Amino acid sequence: MWKTEAGAVAHAETAVKQCLPPCQIKCPINEDIQRTNVLISLLPDETDAAREGILQIGDYLYEKNPLFNICGYICGICELECNYNKKGGAIRRRLLKRFLSDVYTEHLKERDELEINRDKENVAVVGGGPGGLMCAYHLSKKGYRVTVIEATERLGGALWLVPDYRLPKDILQTTLENLVRIVGVDVRYNTRLGTGKLTLEKLKSEGYKAVFLGTGLPYPRVLTFEGKLVEGQDLSGVMYGHTYLYEVSHNNITGQYFKGKKVIVTGGGNVAFDVGRSARRQGADVTVVCLEREDKDHRDGIPADEEEIRGAWEEGIRIVYSRGVNEIDGQNGKFKGIHCPSCVSVFDKTGFNPKFDTTDCIDLSGDVLIITVGQAPDRPLLEKENLLDERGRIAIDHLTLQSLNKPWVFIGGDVRRVGFMIEAMGEGMEAAESIDRYLRGVDMKSGRRRDYEGYEIPVRRDYKPEPEVLWIPPENRMHFQMFETGLTLREAIDEAKRCVTCGPCVSCKACVSIGFQKSLSPVEVDVTRCSGCGHCVYVCNYYSAHLVNNDGKITSATDMFKCKSCGMCVVACPSQARKMVDDDTVERINKVCESLA
Amino acid sequence: MTENKPKIVCFSCKFGWGYLTDEAILSKQIENWVPIICTGKIDTTHIMTAFKQGADGVLILACPEGDCHYQDGNFEAKKRVHLLGELLKSMGIEKGRIRIEFGTDPEGKRIPQIIKEMSQDLAKLGSSKTSTLAAKKPAKEMIKVKGGK
Numbered sequence A: 001m002w003k004t005e006a007g008a009v010a011h012a013e014t015a016v017k018q019c020l021p022p023c024q025i026k027c028p029i030n031e032d033i034q035r036t037n038v039l040i041s042l043l044p045d046e047t048d049a050a051r052e053g054i055l056q057i058g059d060y061l062y063e064k065n066p067l068f069n070i071c072g073y074i075c076g077i078c079e080l081e082c083n084y085n086k087k088g089g090a091i092r093r094r095l096l097k098r099f100l101s102d103v104y105t106e107h108l109k110e111r112d113e114l115e116i117n118r119d120k121e122n123v124a125v126v127g128g129g130p131g132g133l134m135c136a137y138h139l140s141k142k143g144y145r146v147t148v149i150e151a152t153e154r155l156g157g158a159l160w161l162v163p164d165y166r167l168p169k170d171i172l173q174t175t176l177e178n179l180v181r182i183v184g185v186d187v188r189y190n191t192r193l194g195t196g197k198l199t200l201e202k203l204k205s206e207g208y209k210a211v212f213l214g215t216g217l218p219y220p221r222v223l224t225f226e227g228k229l230v231e232g233q234d235l236s237g238v239m240y241g242h243t244y245l246y247e248v249s250h251n252n253i254t255g256q257y258f259k260g261k262k263v264i265v266t267g268g269g270n271v272a273f274d275v276g277r278s279a280r281r282q283g284a285d286v287t288v289v290c291l292e293r294e295d296k297d298h299r300d301g302i303p304a305d306e307e308e309i310r311g312a313w314e315e316g317i318r319i320v321y322s323r324g325v326n327e328i329d330g331q332n333g334k335f336k337g338i339h340c341p342s343c344v345s346v347f348d349k350t351g352f353n354p355k356f357d358t359t360d361c362i363d364l365s366g367d368v369l370i371i372t373v374g375q376a377p378d379r380p381l382l383e384k385e386n387l388l389d390e391r392g393r394i395a396i397d398h399l400t401l402q403s404l405n406k407p408w409v410f411i412g413g414d415v416r417r418v419g420f421m422i423e424a425m426g427e428g429m430e431a432a433e434s435i436d437r438y439l440r441g442v443d444m445k446s447g448r449r450r451d452y453e454g455y456e457i458p459v460r461r462d463y464k465p466e467p468e469v470l471w472i473p474p475e476n477r478m479h480f481q482m483f484e485t486g487l488t489l490r491e492a493i494d495e496a497k498r499c500v501t502c503g504p505c506v507s508c509k510a511c512v513s514i515g516f517q518k519s520l521s522p523v524e525v526d527v528t529r530c531s532g533c534g535h536c537v538y539v540c541n542y543y544s545a546h547l548v549n550n551d552g553k554i555t556s557a558t559d560m561f562k563c564k565s566c567g568m569c570v571v572a573c574p575s576q577a578r579k580m581v582d583d584d585t586v587e588r589i590n591k592v593c594e595s596l597a
Numbered sequence B: 001m002t003e004n005k006p007k008i009v010c011f012s013c014k015f016g017w018g019y020l021t022d023e024a025i026l027s028k029q030i031e032n033w034v035p036i037i038c039t040g041k042i043d044t045t046h047i048m049t050a051f052k053q054g055a056d057g058v059l060i061l062a063c064p065e066g067d068c069h070y071q072d073g074n075f076e077a078k079k080r081v082h083l084l085g086e087l088l089k090s091m092g093i094e095k096g097r098i099r100i101e102f103g104t105d106p107e108g109k110r111i112p113q114i115i116k117e118m119s120q121d122l123a124k125l126g127s128s129k130t131s132t133l134a135a136k137k138p139a140k141e142m143i144k145v146k147g148g149k
Helices: A024-028 A033-041 A047-064 A068-074 A077-081 A083-087 A093-110 A130-141 A157-161 A167-182 A200-205 A241-249 A271-279 A306-314 A379-384 A423-441 A489-500 A534-541 A568-571 A585-596 B023-029 B044-052 B073-090 B111-125 B130-136 B139-147
Strands: A016-021 A122-126 A146-149 A184-186 A209-214 A238-240 A262-264 A287-288 A317-320 A328-333 A334-347 A351-365 A368-371 A409-412 A451-453 A523-525 A544-550 A553-558 A578-580 B008-011 B035-036 B058-061 B098-102
Touching: A024 A033, A024 A077, A024 A409, A024 A568, A033 A047, A033 A093, A047 A093, A047 A368, A047 B098, A068 A093, A068 A423, A077 A083, A083 A523, A093 A489, A122 A130, A130 A146, A130 A167, A130 A209, A130 A271, A130 A423, A157 A241, A167 A200, A200 A209, A200 A368, A238 A241, A241 A271, A241 A368, A262 A271, A271 A287, A271 A368, A271 A523, A306 A317, A317 B008, A334 A368, A351 B035, A379 A451, A489 B139, A523 A553, A534 A544, A568 A578, A568 B073, A585 B008, A585 B035, A585 B044, B008 B111, B023 B035, B044 B058, B044 B073, B058 B111, B073 B098
Parallel strands: A016 A451, A122 A146, A122 A209, A146 A184, A209 A409, A238 A368, A262 A287, A262 A368, A287 A317, B008 B035, B008 B058, B058 B098
Antiparallel strands: A328 A334, A334 A351, A523 A578, A544 A553
């Protein structure tokens, strides 16, 4: 079994311009996707033997992303940018990570605490969601003494609202518990900023030199129509999706709670689908009503993931597209139904600004209405803490996440801008960097604004179709167990092999780390020998070899960012003008040949 | 090595063959073995050098078709082996002295067996005339043929 060497760590340059594979650009924390895909593809085809390799890959991912095993269940935004999308289907990176997670999560329990010399300042992280935890993890690793101030009795924040059929609770629990243990972060549970005497100033006076505020969006957003509150949200039978998922996750709403009930869910985001599919599993007949259109590519397309929509559809959930809600009907204080005018447009130049045609209206009757149109921050808290600007927005530097009103406070995650889990984590990581710079007194901004350049898919003769993802049939899926089957070891190896590794070698170095190559040998062109015939351009699958005009003489050149050091251009060159620097291949061949005599 | 045992130089793709076993251990079991990052990197001159130095056969173990880490390096090797085989034939050297196999064997256990099989086939062909190649045809001319210009 190979061993990855610490010396060959993939390196995300802090240069202004950085070349990465498109998946890594899409990932807010630029996870080393390509490198770990290559390593997965080289795992032994036998479960026990593969374990050692899986743990090595897991340890590597954990360095940067201590929540990677959760990403393996619910993230996968990298797949949206995968070059393979155009060739038959993105590499199933999420499932590859879930495959690692299924071994690594158990291993977390056995991992030792990190040995860190914590000689730096005290920092408080308010909010133990993914953003806060990521910030705490990276600060603690840098040697800060970090305390997480958590309002509830458990860490994880909004992650607990993800239904069990997508993210099993034991995976979440194990990951969170071990994260704070491994990296040595203190947690104060049931401590809510803004209640009692706990304020940011109080934290400062307690000796915390900087604070990360990642309090998320703890409140559901109410239903409005053309700027006005829709009456009837206090009726019995009307609830908010956020509240519903919270109660389900706390086992307060269990079993066939909605048996025989008609449930209407308003909203078109992933949370609305979590609500609808959970209610379906609790016995309801579910209809989802959303403003957006069915066509996801349209400006007004539905924001929920395609997999969510497909899952809901399979499970017998009706989706009513392009409809708003302008009235809620009730009788004797009980919910009866809604009026739904057609929505002609959702977004305009100003952003979200839905327009309706009230002459085209349908009525939907039901027993329960679950409003899932978004969440809201704790605005009074932000106001009281003087973190807003005169227009009521969070006053913040968007690069450094530093508060403009309180320079020792850094704000990130959903509270700043609602997004995916990994986006909050990315901000937590950025904030950790900012806090470190702030407390070290160094420049807050230099070298941080990066401009990424992606890569095209390499040329090859055949592209392979994506593997089929196995879901339990809908009729057997009406429970909260996982419905998606993970990859087997063989499937994971094959899927990782399908990755065409379109990014540059410097940000990967998988082959160097396991000793396939001593280093990445650059290709040199001897222009005095080069005739500009272009054989190398033809043979290069990465658009690296190209022709340039040197004062009238056409010669070939190598784009070092794109070169994979495969050596095919060297072989193809009829004039021996191309040569790999520091490459011992020819030497090794000659040595063997000489020994024949 | 006994007198009648054919000498085979074996090139193998690192992404397909023997990558789970320590190279130092495996090279004790496999004579004249050159693991290489991609079979597309094997130059025709490398193969001819082997023959000139007295090899009776050259075996290239490539990764499965469609699985090349560098996209199509194994296909490049396949083309090269085919063309070179034709060239050798025209020079009176048996085509079977150069062989390419596509497959994967992470532990490299099968490599000695494959060499043994090729060895048996080569034994039937008798001793090779390839070592006299250098005297008959200068390698440079061959490079020209390869370049196709």
